Amino acid sequence: MADQAKGSLLTKSLKKWTRTKTKVLQNLGKAEKTLDEKLDENAHKLERQQEVATKLHKELKGYIHCAKAMQAASKNLYEVLQETYEEDWDDHENVKSTLTSIELMWHNYIQNLHDSVNEPLNNYMSHFPNLRQRISKRGRKLTDFDNAKHNLDVLENAKKKDEAKIKKAQDELDEAKKIYQQINDDLHTDLPMFHESRVNFYASTFQSLFNSEEIFHGEVFKLSKEINSLAEKLAKSSEQIKFQPRPVSAHTQGEVNGHPELLEENGHGSSPVVSASVPKVKHTEEEDEEEDPKTSDHGIYENSELENNMSEKETKDDSKSESKEPASTEEKTNEPSTTQEIEKKVNGAVEETGSQNSEDSAPAYPPPVPPSEEPAPVPVTPEKHDQHSPIGSPAYDTPPSKMPDDKEDKEEEEEEKEEDAPTEHEDSNLYEVPTSNKPVELPEGVLYQVQATHPYANEDEDELTFEAGEIIYVVPFDNPDEQDDGWAMGQKKADGTKGVFPLNFTKKL
Numbered sequence: 001m002a003d004q005a006k007g008s009l010l011t012k013s014l015k016k017w018t019r020t021k022t023k024v025l026q027n028l029g030k031a032e033k034t035l036d037e038k039l040d041e042n043a044h045k046l047e048r049q050q051e052v053a054t055k056l057h058k059e060l061k062g063y064i065h066c067a068k069a070m071q072a073a074s075k076n077l078y079e080v081l082q083e084t085y086e087e088d089w090d091d092h093e094n095v096k097s098t099l100t101s102i103e104l105m106w107h108n109y110i111q112n113l114h115d116s117v118n119e120p121l122n123n124y125m126s127h128f129p130n131l132r133q134r135i136s137k138r139g140r141k142l143t144d145f146d147n148a149k150h151n152l153d154v155l156e157n158a159k160k161k162d163e164a165k166i167k168k169a170q171d172e173l174d175e176a177k178k179i180y181q182q183i184n185d186d187l188h189t190d191l192p193m194f195h196e197s198r199v200n201f202y203a204s205t206f207q208s209l210f211n212s213e214e215i216f217h218g219e220v221f222k223l224s225k226e227i228n229s230l231a232e233k234l235a236k237s238s239e240q241i242k243f244q245p246r247p248v249s250a251h252t253q254g255e256v257n258g259h260p261e262l263l264e265e266n267g268h269g270s271s272p273v274v275s276a277s278v279p280k281v282k283h284t285e286e287e288d289e290e291e292d293p294k295t296s297d298h299g300i301y302e303n304s305e306l307e308n309n310m311s312e313k314e315t316k317d318d319s320k321s322e323s324k325e326p327a328s329t330e331e332k333t334n335e336p337s338t339t340q341e342i343e344k345k346v347n348g349a350v351e352e353t354g355s356q357n358s359e360d361s362a363p364a365y366p367p368p369v370p371p372s373e374e375p376a377p378v379p380v381t382p383e384k385h386d387q388h389s390p391i392g393s394p395a396y397d398t399p400p401s402k403m404p405d406d407k408e409d410k411e412e413e414e415e416e417k418e419e420d421a422p423t424e425h426e427d428s429n430l431y432e433v434p435t436s437n438k439p440v441e442l443p444e445g446v447l448y449q450v451q452a453t454h455p456y457a458n459e460d461e462d463e464l465t466f467e468a469g470e471i472i473y474v475v476p477f478d479n480p481d482e483q484d485d486g487w488a489m490g491q492k493k494a495d496g497t498k499g500v501f502p503l504n505f506t507k508k509l
């Protein structure tokens with residue numbers, strides 16, 4: 001048994017060496033080379049045909065995987081829609097059965113793609129390896145035929161001819177020619193026929209694909225339209241109550257209709273700006289007699305001159321009350337003038353106070369003085385607590401002499417920075433890596449690990465089958481040329497099974 005295996009290995013090595021020698025001689029022009037341009041053209045067409053079919057098979061496989069992922073997402077969505085559609089609503093059972101029918105259409109659609117499109121394409125792809133092997137074998141037999149022909153020519157052209165060797169070489173040539181011609185003739189028949197069959201195959205493949213698409217989308221359209229009509233019916237039967245958000249209140253916006261001065265009137269706050277001009281208020285004679293100057297709106301402008309005028313008016317009224325009737329007439333004519341005189345003086349006091357307020361609104365900083373001179377003392381403004389006076393507001397009650405200086409402001413800013421600065425403990429934890437984010441030690445040869453988000457059943461022998469939640473180690477391909485986009489070579493953590501799997505069914509850990 002061992003001797004037979006050794007002999008077979010020796011024979012193969014000898015044939016390989018002989019074929020290599022023949023090719024070298026053909027390249028050097030010392031041996032004749034048989035050419036068949038027709039078969040070479042058919043072999044080139046086969047390569048192109050396989051390239052197109054491989055690309056279609058790859059994209060169709062990815063399309064079916066995406067459709068399965070869409071089916072899983074649709075199933076989850078429809079389950080939530082069934083929970084959302086409450087049982088006491090109209091046509092609850094109809095909506096539930098319609099959503100279930102859509103799920104069934106998804107299942108049938110995926111199954112049709114697999115049975116009527118993917119399986120025929122797999123069968124079509126299986127012909128290429130067999131044809132390529134036959135072409136390779138035909139090339140080896142052609143080299144053997146050329147070698148036998150070259151050996152016969154050498155023996156016949158030798159100076160000393162050996163008839164036994166010539167006869168043996170002739171027999172080897174006939175046998176090599178017979179084997180070569182048989183394989184060559186079969187390829188001349190099969191390659192053109194297989195190339196022409198692609199038209200009928202692709203036509204039936206397109207028909208099956210788009211027939212499945214038409215049935216699926218047409219049925220889903222009808223079912224979706226039915227659910228839409230049920231939703232419209234539900235909307236008409238309901239009271240159609242629409243939620244109206246409440247408008248934002250005025251105090252949260254900081255003003256009322258663009259007038260900040262209304263905030264103080266509504267009690268929402270006080271305006272930080274005080275107008276320097278005070279409007280003039282007209283009063284009748286009766287209001288002037290009834291109002292007390294100390295409690296009226298003009299009472300904030302009390303001064304000695306106004307009190308003297310009021311006392312003079314009272315003296316004149318007492319003296320005129322003792323006179324005769326004509327004097328009373330004269331009193332009536334003098335009263336308006338006295339009232340007008342009072343209003344003029346009051347208005348003058350208002351304007352004077354307004355100008356004084358505008359000056360007081362600016363900070364009373366003393367002017368710079370030379371080093372030789374000492375700054376004059378800043379006058380202290382007396383506090384006024386009248387609630388109607390803008391000067392009596394808290395913003396104006398603090399005299400300039402009591403305002404914090406620059407040194408105190410700097411100290412307060414430093415204290416705020418110290419409070420806002422992170423503690424030493426916080427800085428130490430700032431760059432600490434959480435335990436959950438520390439790298440996981442993977443077995444040797446593993447690139448990274450993933451977790452299945454959806455179950456997957458293998459369609460080919462080299463694919464993995466896994467359930468949702470399983471951990472898979474991603475390892476490099478033995479042959480990088482075999483790797484397809486969207487696919488990876490993995491090994492299941494549970495049982496060590498190895499195979500390729502789609503990455504869109506997993507998430508990286």
